[in-house]
Amino acid sequence: MENQMVWQDEYNIGVEVIDREHQRLFKIINRLLAYDDDKSQWACQEGIKYFKTHAMKHFTEEEDYMASIGYEGLETHRQIHRIFRDSTLPALERELEETGYSPDSVKHFLGVCAGWLIGHTLTEDQAIVGGKVSKWGSLLPEEELDELKKVIVQQVFDMFRLESEAITTAYGGEKFGQGVYYRLVYDAGDDLRQEIIMVFEEKLLINTVGRIMGLETGKLDVMLVNAARYTARQFVERVLEHFPSPRPYALKEENLISYEQFQGTFERAKPQVSLLFNTSGSGYFAYCVIAPHLLEKGTVTPIQADNALEEIADYLARRERDAGRPKVLVVDDSSTVRVAMRSLLEKDYEVSVAESGVAAIRAISLDRPELVLLDYEMPVCDGRQTLEMLRSEKAFADIPVIFLTGRSDPDVVRALLALKPAGYLLKYLKPADIKQKIDELYQKLCG
Secondary structure: OOOOOOOOHHHOOOOHHHHHHHHHHHHHHHHHHOOOOOOOHHHHHHHHHHHHHHHHHHHHHHHHHHHHOOOOOHHHHHHHHHHHHHHHHHHHHHHHHHOOOOHHHHHHHHHHHHHHHHHHHHHHHHHHOOOOOOOOOOOOOHHHHHHHHHHHHHHHHHHHOOOOEEEEOOOOOOOOOOEEEEEEEEEOOOOOEEEEEEEEEHHHHHHHHHHHHOOOOOOOOHHHHHHHHHHHHHHHHHHHHOOOOOOOOEEEEEEEEOHHHHHHHHHHOOOOEEEEEEOOOOOEEEEEEEOOOOOOOOOOOOOOOOOHHHHHHHHHHHHHHHHOOOEEEEEOOOHHHHHHHHHHHOOOOEEEEEOOHHHHHHHHHHOOOOEEEEEOOOOOOOHHHHHHHHHHOOOOOOOOEEEEEOOOOHHHHHHHHHOOOOEEEEOOOOHHHHHHHHHHHHHHHOO
16 A cells, blocks of 8 residues: 555644644554555554554543533534544444455545544644634534434335445535435424435435336436435435424425535535435435525425426436536635636536535545646645645546636745646636636646
8 A cells, every 4th residue: 555644734733632643643544554455454453453542542632622621612523523433433344344354445444534534633623723613513413313313224224125324424515426416395383494405326216216116227217306206205204203393394395406506505504414324335315404595595496296397307407418517626715716616617517616625535535526626725724735635546646636826926836836736727817718728728638
């Protein structure tokens, strides 16, 4: 295994007991990454056990420090530690055991742990010292999320005889392959309103609803999506039945939405529930509960009895048109820039956005773009560090990256060019000029 994690000064949060243990965990992962593929299973087991021991020690020390300073986000932070300890690690260890510690499963274990460690250090740990705001401060308590996970897993089995497992309780809205995004709004009056979005990987719908219907086309059509819509509604209502409310919820609106509209919910609001599930190879799905009014009024057409088939046909036609467009990921900490770039490019490109370098790595892992437009100057994890992380992964190293910058002074330009990106763009150019340059660069790099 060749890749090594590079410790950056920006990972330090200024608390010695936390920074010291972060560096130690980085070193342990690097030692494991340096193992040759023919190392014994025993050596891998011992190395992974050593990593776990130090990770658990670090969690305890970090939580003790947060308690000592009266950190108000302690319970949320503790919950994230518990999710990693009690859900993520056991799932990875099962994979190691089932494969006899194969090189691929060891790489998968280390990749997930490294990604989690970097992301957690740059977001939640920075929040301890006021350097970042926690993204997950509005999640339901862990006990309620655990109960909801159990209900959903049981419903998946009851309806489809399919085993499923919650991968994370902090799904950030990343894309996972071709997806179908279905929004339901339920109302019980007196502000008792739930907006639920279910996201299905296309192959999951084909493997479940399509199989039940006996369809053999292997692709979505109007009949399958319509059946999936009613099945998803039945699924959600069965889940709601397990959580009594003072009055029954009534369905007020349903929509099929685009990925951009779905992703916009994570731009504008923090979810109370954001669960991502895997179904043992049949596909992924997400179950998200969002605060009201996340979609701008009028951006989607409500599905009703007299327009359902027409709306579904239009939805599938839009997906078909969109499928042929090149995928571009825009990474910028400014929501204004993200919105402007999406508006500028979405006619000719399938545009995804990420607000940070860590979010970009996550997005690329789930849905590889053909081109990345990367802000050079971002807080915490800047463009240089993000590019280094991309290049350290063989699977991502060949993705063309174009830097976005608002500065053209010689020192900045020299620093940009020294990193050997595929190109760079100045943000202050006219929109038409930016679009033209992106088109030209795309044709040169990917056309």
